[in-house]
Amino acid sequence: MNSLTDRTSVSRRRTPLNRSQIAGFWGAWAGWTLDGMDSFIYALVLTPALTELLPRSGYAATPANVGLAGSILFALFLVGWGLSFIWGPLADRFGRTKVLAGTIFTFAIFTGLAATSHNVWELGIYRFIAGVGIGGEWALAGTYVAEAWPEDRRKMGAGYLQTGYYAGFFLAAALNYTVGVHYGWRAMFLTGAVPVVVAILILLRVKESEKWEKAEARTVRTKPLREIMGPAYRRRTWVACILLTIAIIGLWAGAVYEPSAVIQLATKAGMARNDAIRTASLATGLLSIATILGCLALPPLAERIGRKKTLAIYFVGMAVAIVGSFGWAFYLPNGLAPFIAWLFVLGFFGGNFALFSLWLPEQFETRVRATAFAFCTSFGRFVGAGVNFLLGAAVLHLHTLGVPVALTALAFIVGLFVIPFAPETKGEVLPQ
Template identity: 80%
Template sequence: MPSTLDRQISATRATKTPLNRSQITGFWGAWAGWTLDGMDSFIYALVLAPALTELLPRSGYEATPANIGLAGSILFALFLVGWGLSFIWGPLADRFGRTKVLAATIFTFAIFTGLAATANNVWELGFYRFCAGVGIGGEWALAGTYVAEAWPEDRRKMGAGYLQTGYYAGFFLAAALNYTIGATFGWRAMFLVGLFPVVVSIMVLLRVKETDKWERAETAHPHVKHESSLKAIFNAQYRKRTIVAAVLLTVAIIGLWAGAVYEPSAVVQLATKAGMDKHDAARMASIATGLLSIGTIVGCLALPPMAEKIGRRKTLAVYFVGMAASIALAFGWAFYLPNGLVPFIALLVVLGFFGGNFALFSLWLPEQFETRVRATAFAFCTSVGRFFGAIVNFGIGAMVLNMKTLGVPIAITAIAFLIGLAVIPLAPETKGQELPN
């Protein structure tokens, strides 16, 4: 006989609002775009060493490990600046709707990812990565806004977790492509891959119905249609939550990206120290990235139920503590062990799980802002941290160059999460509240 718990679970599932075809299609379109977004973002981390080894001499610089580390940090900082400028997509989506602007962001990052394959020097690569960053940064904000508005109230929270898995599925896809295409055909082929599957995502998104919430807001508030939504998120009603959310996302960005971007290079160094040749070391980096991605996907799926049970603020605090500990241990301890490859990769799985904290923002941010400014607020809060992330990456690059080591500079970024823990109590707790209209 079924237990009481089984009957309760069955009853809960039975009462879930069914999704219609447009909601399902729209979700998979947004998820596919976010997956390709993650793939594009991580392609750079995976091909950093071979790309700069080829392009630095063409740009007048010696391809030493220190120069590769410094140039890699600078180029990634440019990418983050482009991502920071992606807040421009939010006001466009609040003005013209979610789906078409979302498709435009995907088209932008796909085109410039493909063009990166044609780079003849580090300056061209930096420009293409900057432009790709503008597109990539807008995709998360618009995909998160779309799912929050399009899905029924009793499903949207878990939908945020499902959506966020796409980004890390993209990490896994990038690792698989690097293991096969990258290892065989080189770094240029990896960038070219970013051009092809995005066409499917754009076709899906252009055929998806606009969200009812946005259409109702347009009908209900015609007098505010031309009001600046960017200005509105800093009025008395929203100023505090906008600033607090931006700070929390800045902390998450600094911590996760410092670890994730340099993870392949760290694994390659550890694998080489363990006696592997360059080919096997590159493949080990792909395997480690795949494990990191799996850990993060699990973390994304575990987060919404936790947020519903203990609240948004406590959940973020748990994930921030886990991120701080795993980054500090992976890069500050395991990286320096005589045989540190295995413990380092094991800690990457833990780091990946707590890196799922980004799923909380997909769930939490839409709950803090009404429909007419939601996309703008989401885009701004998820973008502004990229500027600070760029500054931190310049600092990391300088530290790597001066200290002649990768581990300690990355481990120091764990301090950012202490700042985040101090700021969390200032954020509004929205547990149990419906999405505002």
């Protein structure tokens, strides 16, 4: 009996991580955390930054102009994200860690430079280039962890990694609650330069993944972008692009407009401006905690019922939460508390991004994996940029942000019809 128990415990024991795998994970996680922080800083400082910069650029700082300019600048940022597919082929050619450090350097330096902006044009340029760096970080961090971690750990590693982005949301909210309220939006952008230190540590301490080194040694040089569009990968590439596009539309519709919605509701409830900003920061923190929980719950669920059913559950949850928060609670006479309660649900199902960190590496071989990951995420960002511009125009036309954002729930309904065309990789090992 004891021997049976011992064998069972050994069989359940997971492969231990070595020092390089641990250091690599924390480097990727920290980069992804600071990436999330950087991304969300813009949403938090949107109104004060544009209120100051629009008059310097020759435009009145009316709520309508702030909303329109904010959407245009964010669309430009997403276009930069879209162009980040350039990092994928570089990582497949030169290695994951070097290029990962390069993405972090890029978004950190240009986020810091945004603090020096004299007008909206300068801010737009800095945010565009920062977007190019930020967009590449997810693809390379996800690819690295999938390849570097043992097979029996990498699925949960994807969930752990994805928590970093939303920990970054929480960090941005905490900084806004302290630094932003007291020192203004420029100080918030300056904090975005901190990731430079993480990039240096990655270059110095993290070893390249063995899977990439072995693949590099035996690979006859090909064009990975052409290969993922070839007969072997074409269908899964485009299905992944569509599903990621839907996830990105939902994330940014909810996350970008959430602080503005909370500030509006808090002001309507009679709060002073600074108190409303603090309330938005606390609501963002709640959203982030809920999303981290969603990320951690997802890998075990995907292992139990499969990737496709898990994504379908999370997509339904997102559709319901977006309608409940922006379509219903936002318009209640005393809607602040119900809106914040719905944000928890929205945050939890926003953890659907953890599935892509787990699922995309399983669909492509090592020699094209980073290119495929980067391309699929970049495609969604291009479309997301267009949708965000349309959202801004709709907000301007309808004089409300609730209904336009609520309508993005329709994208998740479309996603339910696309999911069946994706490959189910439950139980399969990472392809070499």
